[in-house]
Amino acid sequence: MKTSQSDSLGRQVRVAWVIAVKDVRTYYTRPASIMFGVLFPFSLFLSFSIGRNIPAAAQIPILLAQTLFFASSSIGPVTIPTERGTRTFDRFLTAPVSLLTVLMGKTLAGLIFGVGISIIPIVVGVIFFASHITNVAALIVCMALSALGFSAMGIMFASMPGQGPGEVMMPLNFVRIPLLFISGVYVPVGELPSWGQALSLLSPLTHTIELARYALGGEAFFGPAANIIILGAYTAAFLFVGIRFHIMTQRKD
Amino acid sequence: MVGVYAIKVSNLTKRFGHLVAVDHIGFEVNKGEIFGFLGPNGAGKTTTIRMLTGMSIPTEGTAAIMGFDIQRQSVKAKEQMGIVPDISNVYNELSAWDNLIFTGRLYDVPKIYRESRAEELLKMFGLYDRRGEKVRGFSRGMKRRICITMALMNRSSVLFLDEPTSGLDVQSVLVIRDTIRRLNQQGLAIFLTTHNMEEASQMCDRIAIINHGRIAAIDTPEKLRRTARSVQSVEVAFEAPPEDALKELRKLPSVSEVTKTGDKFRLYTDEPSSVLESTWKYVQSNGLKLVTVNTLSPSLEDVFIRLTGIRPATGNEKQPTQNLDELRRQGSLGGSNR
Numbered sequence: 001m002k003t004s005q006s007d008s009l010g011r012q013v014r015v016a017w018v019i020a021v022k023d024v025r026t027y028y029t030r031p032a033s034i035m036f037g038v039l040f041p042f043s044l045f046l047s048f049s050i051g052r053n054i055p056a057a058a059q060i061p062i063l064l065a066q067t068l069f070f071a072s073s074s075i076g077p078v079t080i081p082t083e084r085g086t087r088t089f090d091r092f093l094t095a096p097v098s099l100l101t102v103l104m105g106k107t108l109a110g111l112i113f114g115v116g117i118s119i120i121p122i123v124v125g126v127i128f129f130a131s132h133i134t135n136v137a138a139l140i141v142c143m144a145l146s147a148l149g150f151s152a153m154g155i156m157f158a159s160m161p162g163q164g165p166g167e168v169m170m171p172l173n174f175v176r177i178p179l180l181f182i183s184g185v186y187v188p189v190g191e192l193p194s195w196g197q198a199l200s201l202l203s204p205l206t207h208t209i210e211l212a213r214y215a216l217g218g219e220a221f222f223g224p225a226a227n228i229i230i231l232g233a234y235t236a237a238f239l240f241v242g243i244r245f246h247i248m249t250q251r252k253d
Numbered sequence: 254m255v256g257v258y259a260i261k262v263s264n265l266t267k268r269f270g271h272l273v274a275v276d277h278i279g280f281e282v283n284k285g286e287i288f289g290f291l292g293p294n295g296a297g298k299t300t301t302i303r304m305l306t307g308m309s310i311p312t313e314g315t316a317a318i319m320g321f322d323i324q325r326q327s328v329k330a331k332e333q334m335g336i337v338p339d340i341s342n343v344y345n346e347l348s349a350w351d352n353l354i355f356t357g358r359l360y361d362v363p364k365i366y367r368e369s370r371a372e373e374l375l376k377m378f379g380l381y382d383r384r385g386e387k388v389r390g391f392s393r394g395m396k397r398r399i400c401i402t403m404a405l406m407n408r409s410s411v412l413f414l415d416e417p418t419s420g421l422d423v424q425s426v427l428v429i430r431d432t433i434r435r436l437n438q439q440g441l442a443i444f445l446t447t448h449n450m451e452e453a454s455q456m457c458d459r460i461a462i463i464n465h466g467r468i469a470a471i472d473t474p475e476k477l478r479r480t481a482r483s484v485q486s487v488e489v490a491f492e493a494p495p496e497d498a499l500k501e502l503r504k505l506p507s508v509s510e511v512t513k514t515g516d517k518f519r520l521y522t523d524e525p526s527s528v529l530e531s532t533w534k535y536v537q538s539n540g541l542k543l544v545t546v547n548t549l550s551p552s553l554e555d556v557f558i559r560l561t562g563i564r565p566a567t568g569n570e571k572q573p574t575q576n577l578d579e580l581r582r583q584g585s586l587g588g589s590n591r
């Protein structure tokens with residue numbers, strides 16, 4: 001009896017989806033994960049917005065971007081080191097799928113979680129602060145692409161050789177926290193000096209905030225096309241580096 | 254695939270810095286064969302399995318599963334295999350059923366086969382009634398059985414088993430051994446690592462012994478035993494042995510080594526008849542009374558000890574009493590290193 005279906009792109013997509021569903025079920029639906037995904041970006045947002053003379057509706061894109069950023073990139077980094085510890089990650093390495101498929105599955109789980117959680121700030125904005133979604137397509141692209149990119153970033157850090165579940169958060173936060181300061185969260189990109197604008201161009205979070213502003217009636221300093229291209233390029237780069245990290249681990253193990 | 258080996262390993266090497274964990278090993282496993290892979294702790298068994306199954310990338314050399322190179326044709330090669338690693342890497346937070354279904358989906362087994370196969374395997378291993386329970390609450394033996402069922406979900410051609418019965422209760426050991434035999438009779442090639450010499454001797458068609466990352470011998474259990482002629486022995490017990498019996502027995506002609514276990518002395522030799530004669534003279538000249546006398550063929554454990562210098566039961570290492578080249582001259586130890 002031949003039980004395996006054709007070795008095709010479709011098969012790799014199916015398996016990536018299976019891994020994503022398993023991860024969502026196993027890791028992302030834990031109460032602690034959901035509470036972290038909701039509370040951390042809101043707390044961060046309130047600590048920055050309370051007392052500042054900025055209209056609440058104008059702050060919703062920032063809340064949305066921060067939620068996408070932290071929700072998508074926080075749980076994934078725990079999964080791979082945990083699975084390495086229990087040796088269940090070996091199941092992926094010995095399964096007839098590529099490393100890209102495995103990492104795409106893990107990234108998809110982060111995407112599902114990030115998009116799911118980031119619906120909350122949109123609902124809050126629309127209902128309580130009279131935010132208007134002026135470009136639905138841009139909002140969908142913003143949420144999907146940003147969640148994918150930030151999830152891939154978390155998975156890349158999780159793939160670093162020799163990292164335990166606790167250890168991986170330090171280098172990740174070493175990158176994530178500074179990104180808040182150069183991405184137009186506290187000071188809009190247009191008001192930054194030219195070197196600051198150049199720096200913010202390099203941050204993926206800048207492009208999420210820009211796309212969110214664009215979707216909610218604001219302006220994107222670098223333009224939505226540039227935002228989409230740069231977020232897409234970062235996603236590919238994070239996955240590529242993540243795969244290289246796994247290959248390094250396989251050479252050392 | 255006619256004529257293709259189930260597993261073919263050439264010049265396989267793994268280095269960790271300056272340490273050579275696996276040193277240019279080569280061997281073949283035939284289709285439908287149970288191939289034992291024995292060695293002391295740290296000899297390179299698990300590192301070899303990790304390279305053969307794609308978990309680890311070799312430093313040098315190649316390995317092919319059913320003709321597919323594990324590095325260059327990894328997806329095809331991995332389709333052919335099932336793996337039971339040395340620890341039961343099951344998903345504790347999933348039920349027994351979900352563990353199997355997830356594995357089936359990971360191997361892209363179509364739904365209709367996935368569910369019937371999961372049911373068949375859980376029944377085969379006596380776990381069907383507990384299929385809905387989370388694996389977290391299962392005993393070690395039950396988790397081991399789940400791990401084996403997961404390895405069988407994709408109906409592979411080659412099954413890797415790394416210490417499948419280690420530390421399990423008797424019931425689980427018997428179920429697992431019986432299943433391995435049945436699967437093998439259905440044509441599955443099995444690559445089995447074990448510390449249990451009796452298990453290897455009873456189950457394996459051929460055995461490779463690895464030590465310090467190198468293949469020390471490959472042959473059938475019976476031929477391996479015959480190869481080590483110098484580990485034939487005469488076992489004697491005296492009614493009231495003198496205090497210096499061990500020392501005096503070592504002086505007897507043709508005796509290479511004497512060990513004492515309980516009240517029995519075991520005299521190793523390649524000429525049992527000569528040792529029997531000299532033992533009888535020793536008994537007479539010292540006015541002793543014999544309780545038992547047995548001549549013993551070398552066990553697989555004896556061969557293992559000779560080749561590795563390690564007694565598996567105690568883990569005490571001693572120098573090999575006979576080097577590999579000497580054993581090769583005596584018999585026909587197989588395997589290759591570079």
